[in-house]
Structure formats: C-alpha cells, structure tokens
Amino acid sequence: GQQVMQIPQYQHVQEGEDFTTYCNSSTTLSNIQWYKQRPGGHPVFLIQLVKSGEVKKQKRLTFQFGEAKKNSSLHITATQTTDVGTYFCAGKGQAGTALIFGKGTTLSVSS
Amino acid sequence: NAGVTQTPKFQVLKTGQSMTLQCAQDMNHNSMYWYRQDPGMGLRLIYYSASEGTTDKGEVPNGYNVSRLNKREFSLRLESAAPSQTSVYFCASSAYSQGSYGYTFGSGTRLTVV
Numbered sequence: 662g663q664q665v666m667q668i669p670q671y672q673h674v675q676e677g678e679d680f681t682t683y684c685n686s687s688t689t690l691s692n693i694q695w696y697k698q699r700p701g702g703h704p705v706f707l708i709q710l711v712k713s714g715e716v717k718k719q720k721r722l723t724f725q726f727g728e729a730k731k732n733s734s735l736h737i738t739a740t741q742t743t744d745v746g747t748y749f750c751a752g753k754g755q756a757g758t759a760l761i762f763g764k765g766t767t768l769s770v771s772s
Numbered sequence: 773n774a775g776v777t778q779t780p781k782f783q784v785l786k787t788g789q790s791m792t793l794q795c796a797q798d799m800n801h802n803s804m805y806w807y808r809q810d811p812g813m814g815l816r817l818i819y820y821s822a823s824e825g826t827t828d829k830g831e832v833p834n835g836y837n838v839s840r841l842n843k844r845e846f847s848l849r850l851e852s853a854a855p856s857q858t859s860v861y862f863c864a865s866s867a868y869s870q871g872s873y874g875y876t877f878g879s880g881t882r883l884t885v886v
Contacts (some may be wrong), residue, residue, distance in 0.1 A: 684828050694872075
C-alpha cells in the first residue's frame with residue numbers, strides 16, 4: 662500500500678537556526694498537506710500543495726512539492742521557540758480518499 | 773464554532789471491556805475519519821466515512837467498528853479492548869474526501885487499556 666516517509670524523525674536546533682523536514686511517497690500523490698502538532702495537542706492544518714513543483718510560503722515557512730509529485734519539504738527560516746512541535750506531511754494517491762500520514766518530524770528549539 | 777468535538781478526553785479500560793468514542797462536527801463537512809497515534813508511529817487511519825451512509829476500512833481496522841450516525845456524528849467502537857489498543861485517538865473531518873481539503877482534528881481521546 663501507499664507509504665509516506667519523513668526524515669529526520671527528530672531535530673534539535675538553536676533558536677535562529679534553520680530547519681528542514683523531508684517527505685517522500687512510494688506513489689505519485691494527487692496533493693500533499695502539512696500539519697503541525699504542538700506537544701499534548703492535536704494536528705493543525707498548515708497548507709496543501711497540489712501542483713507539480715509548487716512552492717508556497719507562510720511567513721518563515723516554505724513548502725515545496727516535487728516535480729514528480731512524490732516528495733515534499735518544509736523549511737523554517739530562523740526558528741523560534743514557538744516553532745516547537747511535530748510536523749507531519751500527509752498525502753493521497755491519485756485514487757485515494759483519505760490522507761496517509763508520515764511519522765512526523767519532532768522539532769525542539771533551545772534559546 | 774466548536775469544530776470537531778470528541779468525548780471522552782480520557783478513558784481507562786480493563787482488557788475485554790467495550791466502549792464507544794464519540795465524535796461530532798459542526799462544520800457541515802461530508803467526510804469524517806478516525807486515526808490513532810502511537811509514539812513514533814505517526815497517525816494511522818482506522819476507518820473513514822467519505823459521506824453519510826458510507827464507511828471504509830483504513831490501515832488498521834482490526835478490533836474496531838464505526839457508525840456514521842448522521843452527517844455530524846461518527847463513532848468508533850471497541851468491542852473487546854486489548855492493551856495494544858492503548859493509544860491517542862483522533863477524529864477528523866473534511867469538506868469532502870475527494871479533492872484537496874484540509875482536515876480539522878478534534879482534541880483527541882487518550883485511552884489506556886490495562
């Protein structure tokens with residue numbers, strides 16, 4: 662079945678450093694979505710990418726969707742302590758009807 | 773708007789007991805989902821309902837049943853709880869299951885089976 666893999670599993674940075682998490686799918690995706698989960702909280706939708714090669718920005722966050730629509734990345738510039746949490750990518754195959762989530766990347770930030 | 777409401781928030785069960793996790797959304801969404809989250813395993817889909825009157829199995833359906841009671845409500849039932857079902861359960865909804873729609877998650881039910 663479809664698998665969505667994320668690396669790294671954990672990342673610790675100093676405040677102000679950049680952070681990137683990568684997502685790879687075993688199949689071509691119709692779209693990819695990114696979610697953030699704060700410690701003890703629930704996943705919160707951040708963004709979705711639909712088009713091949715698409716790049717979207719939200720303030721310090723940059724999201725990319727690969728040309729082959731099988732990979733994606735989230736880059737955070739100049740991390741802040743408020744960025745702490747687990748970032749999940751999730752995708753659906755061309756005929757999929759429910760999101761399959763990656764295992765997430767947990768980001769910790771020290772000041 | 774309350775969004776997606778899950779009850780209860782915490783539950784401890786003994787092995788073999790049964791229980792139903794409740795989920796309701798007030799966003800007029802057509803599609804609803806149940807996921808479980810275990811440490812290091814991400815979110816795994818248990819069951820989903822693309823629209824009222826339909827339900828389908830996800831990645832890990834064994835030991836669970838679901839009911840789409842109406843457009844608003846989607847319940848998850850454990851008939852005979854096992855320690856392996858200790859997890860955090862999240863309900864989510866989206867406008868439609870087809871196409872590109874973000875999910876809105878509830879705050880979760882933390883279930884421990886002893």
